[in-house]
Amino acid sequence: MSDALLDAVKNGIMSVDLGRQLRVGMPQSPNHPQFWHTLPRRHGDMVRADGGSAANDMITTGTHVGTHIDALAHVSQDGLLYGGADAGQSCLGGKYVEHGVHTIEPMIRRGVLLDAAGFLGQEVLDGGYEITVEDLQGCLAAQHVELREGDVVLIRSGWGRKFDEGTAYVGAESGVPGISEAGAQWLAEQRIHAAGADSIAFERLAPGGGHSALPAHRVFLVENGIYIIEALDLEELARQRTFEFTFVLVPLNIYGATGSPVRPLALVAA
Amino acid sequence: MSDALLDAVKNGIMSVDLGRQLRVGMPQSPNHPQFWHTLPRRHGDMVRADGGSAANDMITTGTHVGTHIDALAHVSQDGLLYGGADAGQSCLGGKYVEHGVHTIEPMIRRGVLLDAAGFLGQEVLDGGYEITVEDLQGCLAAQHVELREGDVVLIRSGWGRKFDEGTAYVGAESGVPGISEAGAQWLAEQRIHAAGADSIAFERLAPGGGHSALPAHRVFLVENGIYIIEALDLEELARQRTFEFTFVLVPLNIYGATGSPVRPLALVAA
Amino acid sequence: MSDALLDAVKNGIMSVDLGRQLRVGMPQSPNHPQFWHTLPRRHGDMVRADGGSAANDMITTGTHVGTHIDALAHVSQDGLLYGGADAGQSCLGGKYVEHGVHTIEPMIRRGVLLDAAGFLGQEVLDGGYEITVEDLQGCLAAQHVELREGDVVLIRSGWGRKFDEGTAYVGAESGVPGISEAGAQWLAEQRIHAAGADSIAFERLAPGGGHSALPAHRVFLVENGIYIIEALDLEELARQRTFEFTFVLVPLNIYGATGSPVRPLALVAA
């Protein structure tokens, strides 16, 4: 059997990991249950007669924690989800049967990195800086790539560099850079499939404003059915100047959930 | 930019989902913390002034639950992990820093399905049936595929058809079909990268025997550094007779854990 | 200062523990998140420079697990909680602000044991046996105690002896003995404060019927505001023939929850 994909794999693929490591104590929004991992059983706790032993884990976590994807069921506006689904009735038996994360197809798609920080000549954009439509267009031109329908677009503000600093990454007081309503509107017009960023809430947060208003979430999740990916690690991709790649993202198939931790990959043929 | 992988993606890819949906109440081993999902916040619980609202999740789970991968740190023999690492000292601060699931590279590799049930002309192999080396070799010959170094090998016993039956899938009394020490030894000699099956413990369990002895786990995880994937859904792949494919598996990058829920994919060019 | 209570304490109190030990794997209803306990940090994981070290825990659990109390918010009938409170509106921001377990006052009250199994001359009443009003009255007479307004009444069916047998205690197929609608109605007329039993669902369950109908719950929680305590250990109290005592129960003060694990005590002056 000859398979173009398998041939490409055989010839070698370089993979860039876009996910953050899940560690107890990593920065996350206080709105979501904290990630915690512990070992109920360690080697030696129970050893079988033949000398074998098994260790195991217990995880407790929100789904909007670490690098993660928002299902369309995550956000409603005026009581409605995407496509006009009633937000109350979409929840049956304590599960979002409509637009839950189980409805997101695994993604193997063209991915495009928009290195906004690089384009604007900064290491990290300022807290509260709004990445404008002009920034997005200028960045695309400078990078010599165009957007196509169905793409996954990853926007780098450089804010991901703060991930290891802890609460600074959350940015409650400083604000966080990112696109806002206008940028989301323009990207939606390009008919992209999903958008991601290297910050915790994807979009621009005003200094001191917290999550009090999230217009890009509304534009993407409620009005256009475009998925949002948060807390990506885009540093290596930017360093390599890999602006176009095969984007792979496989959400956990959690019935009725509003999101999932993910570990997306950017792949290029070697 | 021309990229063989991206070209293959552009020309179309068919994807088969090999992961089970994560649902409260699904069958799992009682040795591991039960999967549970709940919505702390539903739409309407807190509506912002602008009419927007967000729903979120809380998950509690073991990592050896649903479709999942075993890290090498999962099993020890006589106090040692793979490569002779001391099982006690590999655990620092409550994390398996050696051979934890964070050390598993995402897999984009050649995958091979060995449909043992199909080869043996049965819908579901009997509980406790041991898939022998002869079965594996005969199956490969009948399917006209060969194994190559670095492959991921998925063995179908048909037991996955019982997943929706609940405790029958666990098979405590009936036993569960699968390979055992001999099959694992032979597969290890082929230098495969990982092996998976459609049953809960991957390998053959004797009727009434439970998990009292797991020789294939020892051969793979401890002696050969070969990963094990459990509770796969191999029904669609077998139905399509797709015996060779690009296998994609991206474990969650949980620092120091012994396993991770996963949602593997089998991809073929359209 | 002279204090009658403190004097009684000084003179000696005998205490009988009515709570079950919380252990991973104990029997519980599958409707509720499973109790799990694990040690994230053990001694030696992180030792301070001065040689000190601390170990800690992580618990995940439902609240209707082990010996526990039902808050009035646990059950609704036709959309209403006790006192006619709207069940939907009583839940604000994902918390039962009305009738949640945080509204239960700690109990230090007269307690009465009704040893129905002893009265009926059986070790354990049959699965599905309904303890009738006549049984309750006959038991009181035989024990030479009367009920008073505000009492906590504990009804022993002997079923608690099955707790260590695991799933037999849940009784899905066998049914479970206990009072039903008539007994609850009569007890409510005695104006008791709370009622408990040594079974998992307090009231009689028909063989094979599961929790499909729980009329005593409705009578107590919805119609009369009487709390229900489940999975008590009443064996020692019955053995001692201590039919009257000071009952102490202090629920965890969990804001907005529908129940709490508890460890009630029966106290008598020495």
Added chain:
Amino acid sequence: MSDALLDAVKNGIMSVDLGRQLRVGMPQSPNHPQFWHTLPRRHGDMVRADGGSAANDMITTGTHVGTHIDALAHVSQDGLLYGGADAGQSCLGGKYVEHGVHTIEPMIRRGVLLDAAGFLGQEVLDGGYEITVEDLQGCLAAQHVELREGDVVLIRSGWGRKFDEGTAYVGAESGVPGISEAGAQWLAEQRIHAAGADSIAFERLAPGGGHSALPAHRVFLVENGIYIIEALDLEELARQRTFEFTFVLVPLNIYGATGSPVRPLALVAA
């Protein structure tokens, strides 16, 4: 039957709740898994044919969270627990079988409040202030109470007033007032049974020092087998000037855990 205790109860008891309400977001040490509560099932999610419905809960939490008690297994010194038990061997199968919280007897004992803040004429003692032996002795004299063997001693620094302020209560930067090694030594010489305070770590924390050294924990838990109770609410008791009372504390009987959330009561005859 006449029972001095029951008579005291019949004549009326006033109860002061010394426990903090368990709420998502309350201040707690980042060393312990965060308290989280959510409702998997709300009324209306699943309504039975007869119009009845049940709501339930899921809790995830550390045990050293909210008002809680430390078991002796919580702290070791130079590899040893209280009584010279080996800290490593005391943990069997992932449970502290020695000195776990399941070994703490429910307490119904004489309790004494030492209102150190009141004695020192301050609303809240300064962060980092060490309550000295002289303070303890002076406070007892001023309050006209003496300590007796077996007492539970509650020390009020006033820091509990900060509980509702959130992170200020944790006091990482400010330090926290409390007794230290000398005070613990003196209290141990009085042969008390347990000691509590209104702060998160019971003992004095130096400004900026965090939990880097906890000598009073060592003196109490490791050297003298005296339990420690943290994050008490002592405001009402101090307001009433109730310095002597019946102290009731019933830990959850969690097999092998190092602590338990509790809701202690102070009782006085009416």
